[in-house]
Structure formats: C-alpha cells, structure tokens
Amino acid sequence: xxxxxxxxxxxxxxxxxxxxxPFPTGTQRxxxxxxxxxxxxxxxxxxxxxxxxxxxxxxxxxxxxxTDGLFAEFGEDRVVDTPLAESGIVGTAxxxxxxxxxxxxxxQFDGFVFPAFDQITTQLAKMHYRSRGRLRLxxxxxxxxxxxxxxxxxxxxxxxxxxxxxxxxxxxxxATAADAFTMIQQAxxxxxxxxxxxPKGRYWEKGDVDLDxxxxxxxxxxxxxxxxxxxxxxxxxxxxxYGPTVATALKAAAAAAAxxxxxxxxxxxxxxxxxxxxxxxxxxxxxxxxVVHEAPVLYGSGAEVAARITEECFYHLQAxxxxxxxxxxxxxxxxxxxxxxxxxxRLLDAVDRTLAF
Amino acid sequence: xxxxxPAAEGPLTDEGxxxxxxxxxxxxxxxxxxxxxxxxxxxxxxxxxxxxVLTRRFDTEATSLQRQGELGLWAQSxxxxxxxxxxxxxxxxxxxxxxxxREHGVAHVRGLEMTDxxxxxxxxxxxxxDPAAHGxxxxxxxxxxxxxxxxxxxxxxxxxxxxxTGDPTRDTAVVTYFxxxxxxxxxxxxxxxxxxxxxxxxxxxxQNNQFAISEPTTRQARVPIADRAPGFGIPSVRVDxxxxxxxxxxxxxxxxxxxxxxxxxxxxxxxxRMGAHTTSDDxxxxxxxxxxxxxxxxxxxxxxxxxxxxxGELPEVFQAQLAAESDAFGEHIRTTVRAMGHPASPSMFEHxxxxxxxxxxxERAWFTQYExxxxxxxxxxTAGGHR
Numbered sequence: 001x002x003x004x005x006x007x008x009x010x011x012x013x014x015x016x017x018x019x020x021x022p023f024p025t026g027t028q029r030x031x032x033x034x035x036x037x038x039x040x041x042x043x044x045x046x047x048x049x050x051x052x053x054x055x056x057x058x059x060x061x062x063x064x065x066x067t068d069g070l071f072a073e074f075g076e077d078r079v080v081d082t083p084l085a086e087s088g089i090v091g092t093a094x095x096x097x098x099x100x101x102x103x104x105x106x107x108q109f110d111g112f113v114f115p116a117f118d119q120i121t122t123q124l125a126k127m128h129y130r131s132r133g134r135l136r137l138x139x140x141x142x143x144x145x146x147x148x149x150x151x152x153x154x155x156x157x158x159x160x161x162x163x164x165x166x167x168x169x170x171x172x173x174x175a176t177a178a179d180a181f182t183m184i185q186q187a188x189x190x191x192x193x194x195x196x197x198x199p200k201g202r203y204w205e206k207g208d209v210d211l212d213x214x215x216x217x218x219x220x221x222x223x224x225x226x227x228x229x230x231x232x233x234x235x236x237x238x239x240x241x242y243g244p245t246v247a248t249a250l251k252a253a254a255a256a257a258a259x260x261x262x263x264x265x266x267x268x269x270x271x272x273x274x275x276x277x278x279x280x281x282x283x284x285x286x287x288x289x290x291v292v293h294e295a296p297v298l299y300g301s302g303a304e305v306a307a308r309i310t311e312e313c314f315y316h317l318q319a320x321x322x323x324x325x326x327x328x329x330x331x332x333x334x335x336x337x338x339x340x341x342x343x344x345x346r347l348l349d350a351v352d353r354t355l356a357f
Numbered sequence: 358x359x360x361x362x363p364a365a366e367g368p369l370t371d372e373g374x375x376x377x378x379x380x381x382x383x384x385x386x387x388x389x390x391x392x393x394x395x396x397x398x399x400x401x402x403x404x405x406x407x408x409x410v411l412t413r414r415f416d417t418e419a420t421s422l423q424r425q426g427e428l429g430l431w432a433q434s435x436x437x438x439x440x441x442x443x444x445x446x447x448x449x450x451x452x453x454x455x456x457x458x459r460e461h462g463v464a465h466v467r468g469l470e471m472t473d474x475x476x477x478x479x480x481x482x483x484x485x486x487d488p489a490a491h492g493x494x495x496x497x498x499x500x501x502x503x504x505x506x507x508x509x510x511x512x513x514x515x516x517x518x519x520x521x522t523g524d525p526t527r528d529t530a531v532v533t534y535f536x537x538x539x540x541x542x543x544x545x546x547x548x549x550x551x552x553x554x555x556x557x558x559x560x561x562x563x564q565n566n567q568f569a570i571s572e573p574t575t576r577q578a579r580v581p582i583a584d585r586a587p588g589f590g591i592p593s594v595r596v597d598x599x600x601x602x603x604x605x606x607x608x609x610x611x612x613x614x615x616x617x618x619x620x621x622x623x624x625x626x627x628x629x630r631m632g633a634h635t636t637s638d639d640x641x642x643x644x645x646x647x648x649x650x651x652x653x654x655x656x657x658x659x660x661x662x663x664x665x666x667x668x669g670e671l672p673e674v675f676q677a678q679l680a681a682e683s684d685a686f687g688e689h690i691r692t693t694v695r696a697m698g699h700p701a702s703p704s705m706f707e708h709x710x711x712x713x714x715x716x717x718x719x720e721r722a723w724f725t726q727y728e729x730x731x732x733x734x735x736x737x738x739t740a741g742g743h744r
Contacts (some may be wrong), residue, residue, distance in 0.1 A: 051516075077516060083554060088505055088547035095509020098494070101516070119544075122499045123506070130483040130495055133708040167709050167717070191711035219712040226715065273715040 014059075017072030027210045033203040035177040036066050036142075038211065039184035040104065044074050047102060050188055051078045053089055054106030054142075063108055064144055064203055086116035090141065094123055097137045102188060110145040111154025117162075124193045125168030140187045144200035145173075146244040146294050147341055150334045157331050158295035160243075163195045164272040164304075171271040172225055173197040175246035177207035179269065186218040186225045194225070197271075199244035228275035230282060234264030237288040237351050240279055240305055242268035245292045245342060252347045263351065271301050279305060280312045287318035288354045292342050297325040319357035322350045368537070368574040368581050369567070374595050374627050377602040380655045382663030384602075393606035399670040405446060405601050406665060407679055409438040409658045412462040414683045415471050416632075418690045419478070423636045427694050428478040434461040436599070436631030439657030440564050441534075442466055443604025444626070447612055448532065449525070450492065453514075455507035455533040458496040459564075463534065467491040471686075472693040481697050500535070501542030504561060507533035508548045511557035511615070520558045521618030528616035532560040532608070538569025540585065541577045549589040549623070558615035560608065561586070561623045564598060566630035571643040586623030598626030599657040629655070702728070 023041065030038070043050045052067055058081035061068030071079040082089050086107060093103035107113045113120075120141065127135050147156030164171045170192050174180040180198070187194040216223035231246065232253050241249040246267045253263035264282050268275070283289045289309050291302035306321035324342040332340045375390050397405075416434050423431040434441065441462025448454065454463055464474055469491050476485035477496060484495040497503035511531040514520060519529040539545050540563060552559050565582050567574055574582070586593035592614075596607045604626055611622035629652040633640050640649075665671035706721035 083547070083550045085547045085550060087544055088551050091502060091505025091544060091547065092509030092512060092551050095506040095511070096513045096516075097509075098488075098506060099510045099513025099517070101513050115543075118499065119502060119505065123497075123502055126483075127495075128711055129708050131488070131708075132482070132484060133711070134484075134487055134489070135495075136711050170710070170714075273717075275715065277715075 017069075020069055020073040024211055026212060027208050029206050030177050030181075030209050031204045031206050032174070032177040032180045032198070033064055033066050035181040035207075035209050036184050036198065037068055037070070038209075039181045040067065040188075041070060041073070043104070043185050043188040044070060044078060047188075049100060050102045050104065051080060051096070052104045052106065053080045053082050053093055055082060055084055055089075055108050057081060057106050062106060064200060066142075066198075066203075067106065086112055086114075087119050090116040090119040090124060090139070093139050094119065094127070094137055097139050098135060102138045104140040104142060104188060107141060107143045109155045110143055110157040110159055113141075113143055113159065116141075120163070120169070120193075120195070121166045125166045128192070129168060136191050137193050138188075138191050139193045140184075140190075140196050141193070142184075142196045142198060144203075145197045146199045146201050147331060147337050148201040148244070150337075152334070153331070156334070156337065158197075158293065158326065160195070160197050160271050161295055161299060161301050164301055168193065169272060170194045170225065171197065172269060173199065173243035173271065174269065175199065175202070175231075175241070175243055175267050177205070178209045179267075181209045181211070182213075182215065182223075183225060183269070185215050189215070190218040190225060197243055201244050202247060205247065226270055226273050226275065228266050228268045228270065228278040230264060230278070231267045232263070232265040234262040234286065236262045236286055237290060237354055238264045238266060238279070238282040238286045239347065239351070240266045240268055240289065240291045240302075242271065242293065244294060248342065248344060248347060249292060251344050252351065255344065255348060256351060261351065261355065274301075274304060274308065276308045276312060280309060283309050284313050284316045287316055289317070289321045290324060290347065290350045290354055291321065292324040292347050292350075294326055294341055296328050297323040298328045300325055319354040322354050324350045368565070368578045370581060371597075371627055373581075374597040375603045375607055376597040376600050377606060378600045378660055378664055380599070380660055382660050382667060384664060387603075387606075390603065390606040390610070393609045394602050397602060397605065399665075399668075401446070402602075402661065402665060402670065403675060405442055405605070406658070406661050406671070407682075408442045408445075408462065408466055409601065409661065410679055410683060411686055412438045412442060412465050413658060414686055415461055415465065415690060418687050419475060420632070420636065422475070422691065422694055423478070428475060428636075429480050430478050431636045432459050432478075432634070433630070433632030433636075434459050436652065436657070437564055437566055437628050438462050439601035439661070440598035440604050440626035440628050443601040444532070444562055444608035444624075447605050447609035448492075449530070449612070449616075451519075451527070451529045452612065453492045453494065453507075453510055453529070453531045455494045455503045455510070455531065456496055457500070457503065457535050457539070458498055459536075460534045464493055467493045469493060472690055475690070475694050476697065479694060479697055481700050501539035501544040501548075504533045504535055504539070504545050504548035505551065507531050508552045508555075508557050508559050511552070511559035511621075512555050514558055515555070520616060525616075530558045530560060530612040530615035532562055532612065534562050534564060536569065537563065537565040537567070537574045537577055537582055538572065539563070540582050541569075546589075549586060549591060549621075552621040553590040556618070556620035558618070559621045560611040560615055561591070561621060562608065563623065563625045564628055565625050566628050568630055568634065568640075568644070570634040570638060571640075581625065583623060583625035591621050591623050593623035593625065595625045595627060598628030599655050599660065601657060601661055628657075
C-alpha cells in the first residue's frame with residue numbers, strides 16, 4: 001500500500017531499522033506484551049486492510065513497546081504515529097473503517113480515553129445501528145488499564161463499565177499471554193467495534209502461547225470472544241475475575257486450597273456480552289459467588305454479575321454475591337494503591353465471609 | 358465588570374468574499390475564479406437553478422409536514438441553497454460527502470430519494486439511506502464529529518492510491534459540511550490537524566449561516582472563520598455562499614487540489630439561515646426582522662433567476678415546466694411521508710451488533726414473549742394491555 005498525495009518527507013537521520021526477525025513458531029513462553037505484539041503482527045501480515053494508529057506506536061513501538069518492530073516491518077502508512085489527539089484517532093479510525101480498513105487504535109493509558117469518549121459512544125457504537133446494518137465499523141480500541149504499577153494520576157484506572165454500559169460495543173479483557181495472542185486477533189477479525197482492555201500490570205507476566213494454533217472464529221464458537229472460561233475448577237465458592245484480577249483469583253484459590261476451601265475461578269474474558277450462562281452454571285455447582293475487579297464496585301461490572309446471578313440462580317445461592325474492588329474514590333496516590341486494589345487478602349476475606357454466611 | 362463583544366465586526370464581516378454574481382444578479386469577474394466557473398454554460402446554470410428551486414420546495418414541504426404533525430422536527434435549509442447546490446455540482450461521482458444535517462441541497466444534487474431524508478425527522482429511522490449508493494454519508498447530529506470521519510475516509514482514499522493518478526474518473530476527494538458553530542468544537546480542530554499533517558484529500562466546507570441556534574458567529578470566533586485554517590497549514594477561501602457560481606468555483610478548485618494530491622482546503626461559505634434552526638426554534642427572540650429582510654434581498658435563488666432572465670436564458674416554457682415539476686415533487690413528498698408506516702417495536706433490537714450478542718438476544722426474546730402475553734388465544738390484543 002502506498003499513500004498518495006504530496007507529503008513532507010520524514011526528517012530523520014536515524015539508521016534504517018534491522019530487518020524483522022522471522023515470525024516465531026511452536027509453543028513459546030512469552031510475556032503478555034510480546035503475545036499482543038505477535039498477535040498484531042500476524043493480523044497486519046494476514047490482512048492488508050489492518051492498520052495500527054496511536055501516539056508513539058511507530059518508531060518508539062508504543063510506551064509499553066507492544067507495537068515494537070511493527071513500524072519497521074509494515075511502514076508508516078500501516079503503523080501510524082498519529083497527532084496527540086484521542087478523539088482524532090478514533091474519529092479518523094471510523095472514517096478509515098468506512099472506507100474498508102480495519103484500524104486498531106492504541107490509547108496510551110486508560111485515563112486518556114475520555115477525549116475519545118464521544119466518538120466511541122455516539123459514533124463508533126451506533127453507526128451500525130444508525131445505518132440499519134449497512135455500515136460496519138470493525139475498529140479495535142486497545143486500552144492498557146488497571147493499576148499496581150506505581151504510576152501518577154490517570155495511568156491506573158479501570159473504566160471498562162463505562163463502555164460495557166454502551167450498546168453497540170464489545171468489551172473484552174485477556175488475562176493471560178495465550179488469550180492476549182488469540183483475542184487481539186479475534187478482535188481485529190470481529191465485524192463489530194471492540195474495546196480491548198489490556199491489564200498493563202500483567203504485561204510482563206509470562207505464559208505459554210501456541211503460535212501455530214488456528215485462530216478460532218471471533219464469534220459463534222466455544223473459544224470465541226464472547227465466552228467466559230472456568231480456569232480452575234472448584235466446589236465451594238465461585239470467584240469471577242477478569243483481566244488483572246484473574247491471577248489474583250488463582251493465587252487466592254491456591255492459598256484457600258491449603259486451608260481446605262475449594263475455589264472455582266471463572267475468567268470472564270468478555271464484559272460485553274456478559275456470558276451469564278457460564279457463571280450461572282458455576283454458581284449452581286458452588287452456591288457461592290465473589291466477583292473481583294479493580295474498578296470501583298459502585299455500578300461496576302461486578303454489580304451486573306451479582307444481579308444476574310441473583311436472578312438466574314437465587315435458589316442455589318447459599319450466601320449473597322459479594323463484590324471486591326476499588327472504592328468510590330478517585331484512584332489514589334501510588335504509595336497507597338495496594339490498599340485500594342483488591343489483593344489476595346481482601347479477596348480471601350470475601351471468600352471467608354461468603355462461607356461464614 | 359462587563360465585557361464587550363463587537364456586534365458586527367470580526368467573523369461577521371463580508372470583506373474578501375469571492376463573488377461572481379452580485380445580489381442584483383450581475384455577473385462580475387474574478388481574476389482567479391472565473392476559470393473555475395468557465396464550464397458553466399446556460400444549461401448548467403439552468404440545472405443549478407432547478408436544483409435550488411426543488412431544494413427549496415423540499416424544505417418548504419418538510420416544514421409544512423412538521424407543522425401538520427407528520428414530522429417530529431425539521432431543520433430548514435432555506436437560504437443556503439446556493440452554497441449547497443453550487444458545491445454539490447462541483448463533486449465527481451466517486452467523491453464522498455459527509456454532511457451534518459442541513460445539507461438537503463447537496464443530497465438532492467447527489468441524487469438521493471429526497472423523502473429518505475425525512476425518515477429521520479419522522480422518527481422511523483436513525484439514518485434512512487444507503488451512503489454508498491450516492492457517496493453521501495448519513496446525517497450526523499453530534500456537531501462536528503463527522504469532520505473526523507471525513508478526514509479518516511480521505512486517509513483511506515490516499516491508501517487506496519486514488520489521489521494524484523491524473524485520471525479524473527479515479528482521483529477521489531472527500532467533502533465535509535458543517536456550520537459556524539461546529540468550528541468551536543474540538544473535533545473540527547482535530548480534523549484540521551489530521552487533514553493537514555496527512556495532506557488528506559478532504560475539503561472542509563463551512564457554511565457560516567451566522568447562527569448556531571441563537572448564538573451569532575461572534576460567540577464562536579473573533580476573526581473570520583476561514584482565518585483559522587491557515588494556522589493549521591490549510592489554505593482557506595471565503596466565498597459568497599448565496600452566489601451559486603462562486604460556491605461552485607471555489608469548491609471545484611478545492612476538490613481538484615484534493616484529488617491531485619495538493620491536500621485539504623477550508624471553504625467558508627458566507628450565507629444566512631433564513632429559517633429557524635429547527636421547527637422548535639424561535640428566531641424572533643434573537644434577531645431582528647430588519648436583518649432578515651437585508652438577507653432576503655440577497656436571496657440565492659432570486660439572484661440567479663434575475664441573472665438568467667437578464668441574459669435571456671430562462672425561457673418561460675422552462676419556468677412553467679419547473680413549476681409543474683416542483684408541484685409534482687411536493688405531492689410526491691407529502692404522499693410518501695404519510696405512507697412511511699410504523700416500525701415494528703422488535704426492530705429496535707436489530708443491528709445493534711453485526712454479530713449475535715447474548716444480552717441483546719435475551720432481551721429481544723423476553724420482549725417478544727412479553728408482547729405475546731397481551732394477545733389472547735384468538736389472536737386479539739387483550740383489554741388492559743399495554744399502549
């Protein structure tokens with residue numbers, strides 16, 4: 001693809017980037033950030049209509065290096081360093097999608113998505129509906145989210161409920177490197193707009209990724225973008241988590257097992273749609289449910305899970321559904337964020353309370 | 358402490374407007390833009406005159422239909438016909454238009470079934486037409502947001518290699534229409550940034566109709582609107598938006614620059630919203646009848662009519678045919694709107710997503726069952742049911 005039109009030649013004295021390494025094969029142990037990088041790389045390679053847009057994603061490779069090397073491999077017209085304007089990024093991505101492209105936008109940090117909130121909620125979410133299905137907007141908005149990294153204000157937030165509350169958007173969050181690799185490609189392949197929340201606190205945690213496995217369809221199968229997954233079976237309490245809190249839930253399950261309590265962990269994976277069936281099936285087995293996320297609990301996605309579980313399996317419940325999450329405060333300063341975030345102890349405390357009910 | 362806002366200076370000045378036809382219908386010459394209007398022979402001028410007359414008829418019928426309760430709301434294009442029809446005539450078939458919600462004249466020139474525009478205002482559709490069919494995107498109600506869509510679309514045109522090929526049937530431009538009020542929106546500034554740094558083939562066509570609902574342009578800017586663009590590195594031009602020839606000429610030049618790879622252009626068409634903002638508005642609260650009368654003397658249709666009559670190019674038989682066509686058009690609009698029918702309630706669940714979504718599916722299933730609960734075994738709606 002060559003962009004036409006007279007433009008100023010890039011002004012740089014930098015030496016040319018090294019040739020890209022061959023795409024790795026087999027099952028590799030990779031950090032989530034690298035898994036996302038490879039997922040995006042494969043999406044770019046497989047479909048010339050896919051392009052990445054965002055601030056500093058080109059030569060720098062993104063502030064988290066998720067797009068590292070892609071600028072050199074695919075060029076400035078497919079890995080686009082945009083002006084510093086989030087509404088402009090999403091607004092022009094919508095235009096590119098209307099022209100047949102499949103843009104993947106990177107919002108640098110969770111707290112910086114709000115300048116684009118209007119474009120996402122009034123335009124991206126509604127264009128398919130407004131056009132009665134004539135116009136599709138296969139746009140992915142990648143948002144590194146969540147805390148625990150010692151950051152300054154606006155760099156640690158979890159605004160997923162704001163997007164899940166908007167009809168027309170799909171909202172997902174991977175918890176592992178393997179899911180990150182698969183789900184980012186599924187999001188790109190989805191005909192719907194997808195808000196893709198990446199748990200930045202888990203970017204450097206490693207997991208096994210099968211790089212040769214065929215990509216499951218984005219929608220319409222058990223391994224699609226629309227289903228939750230039981231990631232640890234158990235019998236006493238269901239803990240529902242997603243994104244950064246799945247690892248916390250698994251640690252809690254391991255700790256509780258030592259005390260003789262069997263926790264089943266459900267990785268939600270998708271916040272919209274909500275896979276109520278998988279959660280409800282688990283709660284019917286265990287009779288107890290705790291939901292954990294970093295976002296404030298008031299009007300959070302955990303409230304939705306609790307309400308639906310109450311509606312669907314009231315007579316299976318041995319205790320009220322409990323929520324563990326952030327408080328109704330702005331995200332606090334980093335020196336005390338560990339007491340704001342739902343860590344192992346607060347999660348186990350909720351498990352104990354539901355068992356004691 | 359009080360601040361003083363100049364009432365009739367700054368953005369309200371009509372200095373420096375490109376004009377080819379004076380308000381009294383006199384053809385005046387312009388050293389730069391005569392060439393861009395040179396292909397407008399008598400047939401083309403009559404076609405523009407016809408399009409303006411039919412646009413006004415459409416607008417008048419829609420206003421009446423709203424008053425009769427057939428439309429929930431109507432946004433009039435009255436007075437802006439020259440800016441819209443003139444710029445619309447400069448478009449090539451492959452070009453793409455991103456309108457706001459008042460560009461009825463452009464829609465007419467692009468060949469839309471005009472009654473489709475009324476579906477939104479009747480409340481039977483949020484859109485109403487196929488944007489691909491005529492290169493005319495859906496109306497956008499969130500002010501200014503579509504200027505970014507147009508810019509992104511133009512960036513796609515660049516990536517398709519359809520700029521600067523030298524083939525007039527392939528080279529493609531994008532035009533987006535917005536008003537003076539929209540220029541205060543951040544999205545419009547961001548569109549200017551993205552269009553500029555990418556040298557995107559987009560024409561940013563601002564109809565300065567003097568009002569954002571009740572607020573005069575002085576509440577949006579201290580300098581003429583067109584003066585903003587050069588700061589972004591985008592050339593701009595001010596045109597008499599009630600002059601269909603000049604509106605055509607400046608747009609044609611801007612589109613040609615875009616198609617040839619010369620990048621974006623900002624056009625400020627200086628015009629006047631002769632009607633209300635919408636049928637819910639009351640302009641008597643914020644402007645004088647003297648001002649309205651002043652602009653009535655600059656009527657864009659009357660101006661071209663006088664010119665064509667003076668040059669003997671508006672024969673009576675043409676005018677009679679146009680009057681008959683306009684009447685038939687009016688009848689067609691009234692009949693079509695009244696026959697638009699009522700959308701079925703379950704249709705609200707359609708097209709939320711392109712692929713099935715479990716929550717929408719479950720809510721649709723529940724709603725269907727709920728609706729059914731009001732129907733008795735004989736298929737009649739039971740007494741005491743909803744509605």
